[in-house]
Amino acid sequence: MDPDGSPGWTIKLGDSPVVGTAIHNGTDVDSTCRSLMCLPDPERLREEDPFTEHFIADFPTQITVHRSRFQVDLNRARDAAIYLSPEQSWGLKVWQQQPSEDIVTEALAFHDAYYAELKRVLTEIENRHGRFVLIDVHSYNHRRGGPEVIPTSQEEAPDINIGTFSMDRERWAPIVAPFIETLRGHSLNGKPIDIRENVSFQGKGEQTRFVHANFPKTGCAIAVEFKKIFMDEWSGDPDQATIDQLRTMLASTVPVLEAALRGFG
Numbered sequence: 400m401d402p403d404g405s406p407g408w409t410i411k412l413g414d415s416p417v418v419g420t421a422i423h424n425g426t427d428v429d430s431t432c433r434s435l436m437c438l439p440d441p442e443r444l445r446e447e448d449p450f451t452e453h454f455i456a457d458f459p460t461q462i463t464v465h466r467s468r469f470q471v472d473l474n475r476a477r478d479a480a481i482y483l484s485p486e487q488s489w490g491l492k493v494w495q496q497q498p499s500e501d502i503v504t505e506a507l508a509f510h511d512a513y514y515a516e517l518k519r520v521l522t523e524i525e526n527r528h529g530r531f532v533l534i535d536v537h538s539y540n541h542r543r544g545g546p547e548v549i550p551t552s553q554e555e556a557p558d559i560n561i562g563t564f565s566m567d568r569e570r571w572a573p574i575v576a577p578f579i580e581t582l583r584g585h586s587l588n589g590k591p592i593d594i595r596e597n598v599s600f601q602g603k604g605e606q607t608r609f610v611h612a613n614f615p616k617t618g619c620a621i622a623v624e625f626k627k628i629f630m631d632e633w634s635g636d637p638d639q640a641t642i643d644q645l646r647t648m649l650a651s652t653v654p655v656l657e658a659a660l661r662g663f664g
Contacts, residue, residue: 406512406516407425407427407464407465407466407509407513408422408425408462408463408464408465408466408513408516409461409462409463409465410460410461410462410516410520411460411461411462412460412520413458413459413460413461414459414527415458415459415460415528415653415657416524416527416528416529416530416531416532416656416657416660417458417459417460417531417532417534417653417656417657417660418458418459418460418461418462418520418521418524418531418532418533418534419454419455419458419460419461419462419533419534419536419649420455420461420462420463420464420533420534420535420536420606421448421451421452421454421455421461421462421463421464421536422462422463422464422473422474422513422535422606423447423448423451423464423468423472423473423474423537423538424447424448424449424450424451424452424463424464424465425447425463425464425465425466425467425468426443426444426447426449426465426467427465427466427467427470428443428466428467428469428470429470431502432470432498432502435494435495435496435498435502436469436493436494436495437492437493437494437495438469438491438492438493441633441635442491443467443469444635445540445632445633445635446468446469446488446489446491446540447467447468447469448536448537448538449538449630449635449637450538450629450630450637450642451536451537451538451625453642453646454536454625454642454645454646454649455534455536455649456646456650457646457647457649457650457653458534458649458650458653459653460520460524462517462520464513466509469482469488469493470506471506471507471509471510473510473513473514473605473606474535474537474604474605474606475604475605476605477507477510477511477605480506480507480510480605481498481503481506481507482494483497483498514609517606517609518609518613521533521610521613521614521618525614525617525618528660529617529660530617530618530619530660530663531614531617531618531619531660532574532578532618532619532620532621532656532659532660533606533607533610533618533619533620533621534621534623534649534652534656535602535604535606535607535620535621535622535623536623536625536649537600537604537622537623537624537625538624538625538626538627538629539556539560539599539600539624539625539626539627540627540632541556541626541627541628541632542627542632542633545633546631546633546634551599553593555598555599556598556599556626557593557594557595557598557599557626558587558592558593558594558625558626558628559582559592559593559594559595559623559624559625559626560594560595560596560597560598560599560600560623560624560626561575561578561579561594561595561596561597561602561621561622561623561624562596562597562600562601562602562603562604562607562621562622562623562624563575563596563597563601563602563621563622564597564601564602564603564607565602565603565607565608565611565620566602566607566611566619566620566621567611567615571619573659573662573663574619574621574656574659574660574663575619575621577655577656577658577659578621578652578655578656578659579594579596581651581652581655582594582648582649582652584651585644585647585648585651587628587641587644587645587648588640588641588644592648599624599626600622600624602621602622604622606620606622607620607621607622623649625645628641629641629642629645630642
């Protein structure tokens with residue numbers, strides 16, 4: 400729980416089997432951790448997923464995490480959720496000194512509390528609807544060399560990467576296929592959008608793994624990585640028009656997913 404008494408995330412519940420999450424949206428770091436961190440805020444922001452909460456804003460059920468992944472990363476396994484060495488965080492040195500046992504304990508408690516709450520929410524949805532789909536929204540950088548450097552090639556960096564590694568892909572094909580096709584039916588700024596599966600990322604994060612481990616027959620979790628074509632990843636400035644288009648695009652999948660779940664064998 401955060402110092403202000405909030406749990407560190409916001410959950411909006413709707414009457415639908417479709418859930419959208421933005422667990423790397425957060426930028427909050429508590430004062431104790433901030434005083435021990437040596438990573439400048441702009442570099443921290445570059446590896447967070449700002450604005451992803453907007454992409455799920457039309458989902459019936461939404462889960463948005465406010466705490467920064469640099470304090471505790473909910474999409475990593477519990478024993479790797481705190482970036483204690485640069486190898487865990489894209490070569491970035493996060494801490495000027497190793498965090499104390501109290502900080503580590505609190506961070507892991509936050510990780511535990513989030514997954515306990517996620518299981519509770521998803522169990523309620525499972526009980527009400529029988530099955531559910533969780534869309535796990537993230538974003539990724541494609542200009543790591545600098546703002547003036549040639550970006551990662553399109554071949555290696557689709558506009559939207561769909562990650563399906565941890566699911567029973569054959570079982571959930573009737574859900575994943577219409578989801579992808581619905582997204583492909585849109586254009587972005589008047590051009591076709593490049594959507595591919597398991598290219599730059601495979602969906603190996605902890606949240607999708609958790610869903611498929613705990614709800615193997617009833618829960619389908621799809622990791623969705625938006626390339627940061629909706630913002631300047633170096634300045635942090637958003638492109639609101641592109642964000643709005645991506646939001647509309649993702650929202651259009653909700654009735655498609657609901658229908659696919661109803662027809663699921």
